[in-house]
Each structure stands twice: as C-alpha cells, then as structure tokens.
Amino acid sequence: MDKRTLGQMVAVGLIASATGIALGLWIDWFPVQASTQAKEIDTLWDVLIIVSVPVFVLVTVVVCTSIIKFRQRPGEELKDGPPVHGNTRLEVIWTAIPAIIIVGLVVYAAQTLREIDKKSSSQMVVTVTGQQFAWSFEYPQPGGRPIRTNQLYVPKGQSIEFRVKSVDVIHDFWVPAFRVKLDAVPGITGTYRVTPTRTGDYDIVCAELCGLGHSTMRQTAHVLSKPRFDKWMAAQKKGQAS
Numbered sequence: 719m720d721k722r723t724l725g726q727m728v729a730v731g732l733i734a735s736a737t738g739i740a741l742g743l744w745i746d747w748f749p750v751q752a753s754t755q756a757k758e759i760d761t762l763w764d765v766l767i768i769v770s771v772p773v774f775v776l777v778t779v780v781v782c783t784s785i786i787k788f789r790q791r792p793g794e795e796l797k798d799g800p801p802v803h804g805n806t807r808l809e810v811i812w813t814a815i816p817a818i819i820i821v822g823l824v825v826y827a828a829q830t831l832r833e834i835d836k837k838s839s840s841q842m843v844v845t846v847t848g849q850q851f852a853w854s855f856e857y858p859q860p861g862g863r864p865i866r867t868n869q870l871y872v873p874k875g876q877s878i879e880f881r882v883k884s885v886d887v888i889h890d891f892w893v894p895a896f897r898v899k900l901d902a903v904p905g906i907t908g909t910y911r912v913t914p915t916r917t918g919d920y921d922i923v924c925a926e927l928c929g930l931g932h933s934t935m936r937q938t939a940h941v942l943s944k945p946r947f948d949k950w951m952a953a954q955k956k957g958q959a960s
C-alpha cells in the first residue's frame with residue numbers, strides 16, 4: 719500500500735473518531751442522575767465510548783479501504799493475490815494492544831462496581847419481588863412482620879439494599895434514573911445498593927422480556943425526603959396493623 723493511501727486512512731480515521739466520540743458524549747443517553755451510583759456509571763459509559771469508537775473506526779476504515787482499493791477489477795478474475803506469510807511483529811502488536819485495552823477496562827469496571835456497591839453503616843433493606851406482571855416490595859421490620867406494598871417509596875440520602883427475587887420467570891429490576899439493574903431470578907436472591915440523591919418520581923422498568931405483559935411491568939419509584947418517608951412508613955404500619 720502506498721503512503722498516500724495510508725495518509726488518507728489516518729486522516730479519515732482521526733476525523734471519524736473525533737466526530738464519533740463528540741457525538742457519543744453529546745447525546746443524552748440516560749434520564750436524570752438520581753443516585754450516587756449514577757454519576758460513576760455515566761463516567762464509565764463515557765470512558766467506554768472514548769475507547770471503543772476509535773476501535774470501531776479503525777476496523778471500518780480498513781474494511782472500506784480494502785473494498786475500494788483492492789477490489790477485483792474486470793479482467794482480474796483468474797489473478798491470484800500475492801502470497802503472504804505470517805508477520806510476527808504485526809501479530810504481537812495486534813494481540814498485545816487489544817489485551818492491554820481489555821485488561822484496563824476490566825480493572826476499571828470492576829473498581830467502579832466495587833465502589834458503587836459499598837455497604838453503608840446504616841443500610842436499609844427493601845425486598846423486591848417480580849411476578850408476571852408487577853413488582854411488589856417488602857420493608858423488613860425489626861421484631862415484626864415486614865411491611866408489604868405495591869408502591870416503592872425510599873428516602874433520599876439513604877443507602878438502600880434491594881434484595882431482588884422472582885416468583886415465576888426471570889425479570890429485571892431497573893430504575894433507569896438510579897442506573898443499576900439486576901435480574902430477578904427464581905430461586906436466587908440478588909442484591910444491589912443504591913443511594914437516591916434527588917426527591918421525585920422515577921420509572922421502574924422490567925428489563926428482561928418476561929411474557930405477554932412485560933411492557934406493562936412499569937411502576938414508579940417515589941423518592942421522598944427522610945421526614946416524609948418516615949410519615950409514609952408510619953401510615954403503612956398503621957394500615958397493616960388494623
């Protein structure tokens with residue numbers, strides 16, 4: 719391949735990478751950040767875009783150049799290409815660079831996961847149960863029966879541990895504004911932790927196709943200030959006691 723073609727490939731690659739990264743960072747992919755976890759996950763997302771766009775562009779530019787530049791022209795049907803043998807240096811490079819990128823991203827992602835799932839000293843537990851086609855919630859009470867409800871209310875600024883279960887098929891408990899999500903698998907209780915940072919109402923979505931009513935498996939997560947949450951909880955206790 720001549721120098722000019724290589725120069726063109728590098729130029730196109732740089733422009734396409736810069737455009738792709740700029741677009742990827744500019745697009746609002748997610749709803750408002752409503753948990754401490756959301757910020758770290760969005761940063762992870764941005765890093766993944768910055769790293770993966772140039773890889774995609776590199777592959778695409780090489781494929782397109784090969785199709786245009788080295789295509790078979792009329793009269794070349796019986797021609798054979800030049801015999802190419804292995805190139806050890808090239809093979810070492812194309813193995814080592816992807817390996818370094820993957821290991822780096824794996825370490826960073828694992829660190830982020832550890833960071834966002836840290837246990838708090840004042841952990842509040844909410845058990846989430848998925849069932850075709852609705853979510854229900856349980857608030858364990860020390861020394862008593864848990865409070866059961868069909869509505870999710872949580873206090874702002876409190877680290878909440880969701881214990882996610884299913885009674886029938888696989889569902890997936892997701893509040894996009896909190897970012898974190900987890901499959902609800904029959905027979906397994908999974909957990910994740912989230913600390914809401916804004917009061918308000920946020921969508922709860924089932925993120926695993928679970929049957930005919932899957933798309934209707936939507937509810938609302940109500941994040942209240944601590945005093946308002948305590949009031950709500952007191953009302954629930956009263957209601958379930960009577």
Ligand SMILES: [Cu+2]
Nearest residue numbers: 924926928932
């Ligand atoms: Cu579902």
